[in-house]
Amino acid sequence: MKKHNFYAGPSILSQYTIKNTADAVLDFAGTGLSLLEISHRSKEFSAVMDEARALVKELLDVPAGYDVVYLGGGASLQFCMVPYNLLKKKAAYLETGTWAVNAIKEAKLFGEVDVVASSKDANFTFIPKGYTVPDDADYFHITTNNTIFGTEMRYDPDVKVPLVADMSSDIFSRPIDVSKYDIIYAGAQKNLAPAGVTIAIVREDALGKVERAIPTMLDYRTHIKKGSMFNTPPCLPVFAALQTLRYYKELGGVKVLEKMNLEKAAILYDEIDRNKLFRGTVVPEDRSIMNVCFVMNDEYKELEEEFAQFASSKGMVGIKGHRSVGGFRASLYNAMPKSSVEALIATMQEFEKNH
Amino acid sequence: MKKHNFYAGPSILSQYTIKNTADAVLDFAGTGLSLLEISHRSKEFSAVMDEARALVKELLDVPAGYDVVYLGGGASLQFCMVPYNLLKKKAAYLETGTWAVNAIKEAKLFGEVDVVASSKDANFTFIPKGYTVPDDADYFHITTNNTIFGTEMRYDPDVKVPLVADMSSDIFSRPIDVSKYDIIYAGAQKNLAPAGVTIAIVREDALGKVERAIPTMLDYRTHIKKGSMFNTPPCLPVFAALQTLRYYKELGGVKVLEKMNLEKAAILYDEIDRNKLFRGTVVPEDRSIMNVCFVMNDEYKELEEEFAQFASSKGMVGIKGHRSVGGFRASLYNAMPKSSVEALIATMQEFEKNH
Numbered sequence: 001m002k003k004h005n006f007y008a009g010p011s012i013l014s015q016y017t018i019k020n021t022a023d024a025v026l027d028f029a030g031t032g033l034s035l036l037e038i039s040h041r042s043k044e045f046s047a048v049m050d051e052a053r054a055l056v057k058e059l060l061d062v063p064a065g066y067d068v069v070y071l072g073g074g075a076s077l078q079f080c081m082v083p084y085n086l087l088k089k090k091a092a093y094l095e096t097g098t099w100a101v102n103a104i105k106e107a108k109l110f111g112e113v114d115v116v117a118s119s120k121d122a123n124f125t126f127i128p129k130g131y132t133v134p135d136d137a138d139y140f141h142i143t144t145n146n147t148i149f150g151t152e153m154r155y156d157p158d159v160k161v162p163l164v165a166d167m168s169s170d171i172f173s174r175p176i177d178v179s180k181y182d183i184i185y186a187g188a189q190k191n192l193a194p195a196g197v198t199i200a201i202v203r204e205d206a207l208g209k210v211e212r213a214i215p216t217m218l219d220y221r222t223h224i225k226k227g228s229m230f231n232t233p234p235c236l237p238v239f240a241a242l243q244t245l246r247y248y249k250e251l252g253g254v255k256v257l258e259k260m261n262l263e264k265a266a267i268l269y270d271e272i273d274r275n276k277l278f279r280g281t282v283v284p285e286d287r288s289i290m291n292v293c294f295v296m297n298d299e300y301k302e303l304e305e306e307f308a309q310f311a312s313s314k315g316m317v318g319i320k321g322h323r324s325v326g327g328f329r330a331s332l333y334n335a336m337p338k339s340s341v342e343a344l345i346a347t348m349q350e351f352e353k354n355h
Numbered sequence: 356m357k358k359h360n361f362y363a364g365p366s367i368l369s370q371y372t373i374k375n376t377a378d379a380v381l382d383f384a385g386t387g388l389s390l391l392e393i394s395h396r397s398k399e400f401s402a403v404m405d406e407a408r409a410l411v412k413e414l415l416d417v418p419a420g421y422d423v424v425y426l427g428g429g430a431s432l433q434f435c436m437v438p439y440n441l442l443k444k445k446a447a448y449l450e451t452g453t454w455a456v457n458a459i460k461e462a463k464l465f466g467e468v469d470v471v472a473s474s475k476d477a478n479f480t481f482i483p484k485g486y487t488v489p490d491d492a493d494y495f496h497i498t499t500n501n502t503i504f505g506t507e508m509r510y511d512p513d514v515k516v517p518l519v520a521d522m523s524s525d526i527f528s529r530p531i532d533v534s535k536y537d538i539i540y541a542g543a544q545k546n547l548a549p550a551g552v553t554i555a556i557v558r559e560d561a562l563g564k565v566e567r568a569i570p571t572m573l574d575y576r577t578h579i580k581k582g583s584m585f586n587t588p589p590c591l592p593v594f595a596a597l598q599t600l601r602y603y604k605e606l607g608g609v610k611v612l613e614k615m616n617l618e619k620a621a622i623l624y625d626e627i628d629r630n631k632l633f634r635g636t637v638v639p640e641d642r643s644i645m646n647v648c649f650v651m652n653d654e655y656k657e658l659e660e661e662f663a664q665f666a667s668s669k670g671m672v673g674i675k676g677h678r679s680v681g682g683f684r685a686s687l688y689n690a691m692p693k694s695s696v697e698a699l700i701a702t703m704q705e706f707e708k709n710h
Binding site: 003005007010012025026033036037039040073074075076077102105106187194195197213215216217218230231232235240318335 | 373572589595
């Protein structure tokens with residue numbers, strides 16, 4: 001049976017990425033050796049890293065003065081790297097979900113943190129608006145997409161202080177104005193690669209302004225200076241990222257991906273709004289096009305487990321909602337084909353008919 | 356042509372590991388999904404992580420009171436994690452090569468560092484002996500194998516303070532007495548897995564003794580408490596590690612591997628000592644069985660490039676020595692078959708005959 005992969009992350013990747021990676025595990029770039037066992041200093045892997053950095057710049061139209069680095073350790077490590085590198089006295093954070101909460105916790109180890117707004121009391125069902133970012137903040141940190149709660153800031157905010165964004169779960173889903181940001185970081189395991197690598201897009205002149213000593217591995221300058229090869233990079237995840245980036249370029253870039261994403265999300269949200277059994281959990285204007293969260297309507301609550309099993313029997317994988325929201329979550333990352341979204345919709349309609 | 360992979364790292368892995376990983380990239384555990392796109396919270400991947408942790412314990416005979424964690428970020432990140440977690444006032448380090456130098460540099464950010472001995476003035480051609488570790492050191496840090504210089508401590512030192520070891524390039528090459536150590540860490544890309552994951556074996560009661568605030572991701576307790584699933588782990592490298600561990604178990608464990616490694620290293624060192632063109636760079640008693648460093652004898656120095664090309668024409672890959680030593684380095688990690696070592700020896704003998 002065809003499986004439809006709605007996992008929130010690690011999550012669906014293109015068949016182009018999967019096939020090329022499997023091939024390279026057996027024979028990498030005609031070397032007669034596996035991608036798993038080739039030196040990162042080999043000319044074949046150096047070429048992978050160079051192209052993987054260049055394609056991020058090309059696809060996101062990264063301006064001069066920025067560098068792209070591939071790092072190990074996961075986006076969670078960025079939660080402390082950002083303040084380590086940028087926080088002098090005070091940082092401002094927007095609290096929009098679990099990952100924002102975690103980022104705030106780490107920043108507090110390095111200085112004062114001003115949480116300018118939060119939707120915590122409403123279980124993060126919306127993105128706060130109308131907040132004021134203090135002029136004296138060293139930076140303002142946002143989480144553009146909140147995987148667990150299904151909210152998204154699908155715009156680049158205008159603020160007067162340096163902007164930092166965790167774009168782990170929506171990078172490459174739309175064009176972004178990189179020039180508005182000092183640092184963008186993203187764990188790769190949604191729209192880019194398997195787990196194990198994080199990319200950061202860093203404005204070079206944002207660095208070197210704090211007085212504290214920064215451990216070498218946690219200093220962005222270390223990795224910029226060495227082209228992401230200061231230490232052994234996670235070679236296979238970087239190789240897989242390159243395949244995805246090539247695939248995105250071939251498709252026509254992030255504008256094309258955005259159009260596809262908007263279409264996929266629209267048909268699913270339309271079905272959620274129409275179907276008498278279900279309702280969305282997020283205010284309509286902040287709905288994520290990456291993670292679609294929905295629950296059974298109150299009068300059908302007892303059908304939740306039955307629908308989960310029914311969807312599973314139709315090949316749907318990974319649609320259980322996070323325990324802090326409950327219900328269901330369908331993650332519609334870039335690699336998700338519209339046909340899988342249509343299959344989920346058909347499943348919801350068939351289940352509705354049966355009840 | 357058959358390639359013989361002598362890379363220093365990332366480096367040769369067993370065909371069992373490579374084949375099973377390639378298969379899982381196409382279909383993981385019969386899920387119909389790729390290992391690259393499966394949730395780390397899925398029952399299939401949770402089983403991988405559990406077995407991967409358990410097999411490290413089994414193969415290295417890890418006593419009770421220790422935990423095994425899989426971490427992202429590389430062994431270089433451990434250079435700051437160790438002092439972050441353990442250094443109260445003073446740490447002692449043995450300076451045996453480039454990685455020890457890097458580890459010392461990071462420790463100095465956290466407290467006083469006593470370098471108890473160094474072979475730096477001799478370009479790290481031996482392991483210092485007869486040093487004294489101060490009784491008031493919070494821990495004593497060693498690098499058991501020095502990849503670049505080809506020296507190895509193939510024993511577990513007796514010291515009165517907690518012992519910490521970077522075993523990145525020789526873990527699983529011999530039985531070790533884990534009970535002598537508080538922390539053992541190892542980047543996986545030599546004897547275990549592709550780059551992108553690091554294992555740490557941690558004595559639990561060694562932790563929680565420093566007063567500084569530790570960033571969540573840099574606190575070993577975070578990862579111990581969550582079974583290495585606090586954040587998304589590097590799933591593919593962990594899966595590949597599991598394959599290698601299963602393969603080691605099937606072979607008979609680390610005692611069997613040690614015997615094989617000793618044999619492989621012995622025949623190559625014998626040839627280096629016999630062959631009039633070459634000489635080893637390390638004092639015989641400290642020669643590594645993982646990384647065999649050798650140069651052309653002075654009177655044949657001008658043949659270096661010619662030998663490099665000749666060896667390459669015979670399928671030898673990755674035998675160029677590190678720039679700080681020059682000459683050649685043949686890395687003979689666990690997965691290296693004796694037949695490849697014999698092929699290198701035959702190449703050296705043929706080259707000798709030609710000159």
